[in-house]
Amino acid sequence: MVDICVIGAGYVGLVTGACLSYLGNKVIVVDSNSARISELKHGKIPFFEPGLAELVKSTVGNKLLDFTEDLANAVKQSQVIYIAVGTPPLPSGEPDLSQVISVASQIGGALDTRCKRIIVNKSTVPVGSGNWVEMLVNQGLLQKQEKQPVALTTGKSAANSTANEAPTFSVVSNPEFLREGSAIADSFYPDRIVIGSNDSFAADLMKALYQPIIEQSFSRPSFVSHNIESSATVPFVVTDLASAELIKYAANAFLALKISFANEIAGLCERAGADIREVSKGIGLDKRIGQYFLNAGIGWGGSCFGKDVRALIESAREYNYPTPILEASISVNERQRKVLIGKLQEELKILKGRTIGLMGLSFKPDTDDLRDAPSLTIANQLIKMGAFIKAYDPVSNDVCRAQNPDLPLTYCSSVLELSKNCDALLLVTEWDEFRHVNWHDVAKEMRSPLIIDGRNILNKEELAKAGFNYRGIGR
Ligand SMILES: NC(=O)c1ccc[n+]([C@@H]2O[C@H](COP(=O)([O-])OP(=O)(O)OC[C@H]3O[C@@H](n4cnc5c(N)ncnc54)[C@H](O)[C@@H]3O)[C@@H](O)[C@H]2O)c1
Numbered sequence: 001m002v003d004i005c006v007i008g009a010g011y012v013g014l015v016t017g018a019c020l021s022y023l024g025n026k027v028i029v030v031d032s033n034s035a036r037i038s039e040l041k042h043g044k045i046p047f048f049e050p051g052l053a054e055l056v057k058s059t060v061g062n063k064l065l066d067f068t069e070d071l072a073n074a075v076k077q078s079q080v081i082y083i084a085v086g087t088p089p090l091p092s093g094e095p096d097l098s099q100v101i102s103v104a105s106q107i108g109g110a111l112d113t114r115c116k117r118i119i120v121n122k123s124t125v126p127v128g129s130g131n132w133v134e135m136l137v138n139q140g141l142l143q144k145q146e147k148q149p150v151a152l153t154t155g156k157s158a159a160n161s162t163a164n165e166a167p168t169f170s171v172v173s174n175p176e177f178l179r180e181g182s183a184i185a186d187s188f189y190p191d192r193i194v195i196g197s198n199d200s201f202a203a204d205l206m207k208a209l210y211q212p213i214i215e216q217s218f219s220r221p222s223f224v225s226h227n228i229e230s231s232a233t234v235p236f237v238v239t240d241l242a243s244a245e246l247i248k249y250a251a252n253a254f255l256a257l258k259i260s261f262a263n264e265i266a267g268l269c270e271r272a273g274a275d276i277r278e279v280s281k282g283i284g285l286d287k288r289i290g291q292y293f294l295n296a297g298i299g300w301g302g303s304c305f306g307k308d309v310r311a312l313i314e315s316a317r318e319y320n321y322p323t324p325i326l327e328a329s330i331s332v333n334e335r336q337r338k339v340l341i342g343k344l345q346e347e348l349k350i351l352k353g354r355t356i357g358l359m360g361l362s363f364k365p366d367t368d369d370l371r372d373a374p375s376l377t378i379a380n381q382l383i384k385m386g387a388f389i390k391a392y393d394p395v396s397n398d399v400c401r402a403q404n405p406d407l408p409l410t411y412c413s414s415v416l417e418l419s420k421n422c423d424a425l426l427l428v429t430e431w432d433e434f435r436h437v438n439w440h441d442v443a444k445e446m447r448s449p450l451i452i453d454g455r456n457i458l459n460k461e462e463l464a465k466a467g468f469n470y471r472g473i474g475r
Helices: 013-022 032-040 052-061 071-077 098-110 129-148 181-188 200-214 240-271 276-284 304-317 326-339 339-348 372-385 397-403 415-419 433-434 439-445 460-465
Strands: 003-007 024-030 067-068 080-083 117-121 171-172 192-194 237-238 354-357 388-392 410-411 424-427 450-453 469-471
Touching: 003 013, 003 071, 013 024, 013 052, 013 080, 013 181, 024 071, 032 067, 052 067, 052 181, 067 071, 067 117, 071 098, 080 098, 080 200, 080 433, 098 117, 098 129, 098 192, 117 129, 117 200, 129 171, 129 240, 171 240, 192 200, 192 240, 200 237, 237 339, 237 460, 240 276, 240 304, 240 326, 304 326, 326 339, 326 372, 339 372, 339 424, 339 450, 339 469, 354 372, 354 415, 372 388, 388 415, 415 439, 460 469
Parallel strands: 003 024, 003 080, 024 067, 080 117, 117 171, 192 237, 354 388, 354 424, 388 410, 424 450, 450 469
Antiparallel strands: 171 192
């Protein structure tokens, strides 16, 4: 059992803390948002993530998971300290690292000599940030030493310090690859675990911590689905700090690029009379390409892809290194968000005064996350063009209302209510519920039964039978 503190109770930190406590470690999750900590202490999960409530409940019940605002005390109790705070994008495209700066210097100020600490950076940060976090922790330590002078060492070998020595620590990069909506399964059954470290003690401790996942030897939680073979082991990659940091950005950039590629080909399919679903299937069967992330639609969104691709471009710019492929993947994605509006114009001609229903708001299904959600770009654009917008999302209506109080959306509680008096429906988020709609009933409610399927998930023939004019993407 390792004493762990996870700083940041967001999608990454809370899931990481809950999973590590499920594996038998004693975990304390820290957040500076007191309302969030209070909610967690009362058993309330601050965002929608399937299975997380059950997982947290089980580990809190076993006294392995706790929550606090007191970062210093949590650091003192812990040997492994995870940084999992946000790194949102600045208008320039660079990540805002202020949360990491604040946390790293607070950790420095809280370190003592009880044992050597491993500071694990799970936040997505630009290449070189590991050394920079070490510097910030040292600065925090130095500030404390001005009050209590001791010799400063960032020792790389000793596992334990004595009372006469300076606190020792090692910074490790452990990029996170979980996806919202399947975050717990992604944490327990990952494709790989990456550790960036120049310190064998730290790398060995991280390996021991993740051993149950690497060997898949833990008892599998019943409430989490998985598709990993029981005999499989999870690759554990130890590399240098800079490579680990680049692995995270490069992985996200490649996934975003795959989607943009499928979308670019989808546009050509429409013009040439081909079907992107057939084309994606045909190319995805090539093992060198793979079948995932070739779905054409209205493009990617969420808190990671746009932010990480832009951050990678900005990192390259520091080295005066052009990145035309990364830039193209962003511009294709921006163009793609407007494709639905173009199709609406083709069908309805005039959008002013039309009523349009958005099916889905979150950037993808099984989450209530609206960060960089295509729905918001589309809604804002249509409102600017004079349309009246209704919206229905199975879980995100309240979050959207709270986060966008000035956005004039009329929120509905079902697809049927949404469709009432609509000139068109736009399927924006591929919630499973939308695959099981009674389209005959929906068509009767609409002014004109037009649907634009921005995720290519609906059955064109079934919709035609229900009287719909159906338009997909690239088909
Ligand atoms: N969300 C994802 O799907 C995902 C996946 C992989 C990696 N990441 C990366 O992980 C990091 C965290 O992402 P997230 O989505 O969990 O962020 P988030 O915004 O959901 O959570 C961040 C949390 O940190 C807390 N926080 C901020 N400053 C703090 C401080 N000084 N002390 C204590 N707590 C503080 C905030 O209150 C918030 O609860 C980011 O760098 C992100 O890029 C996210």
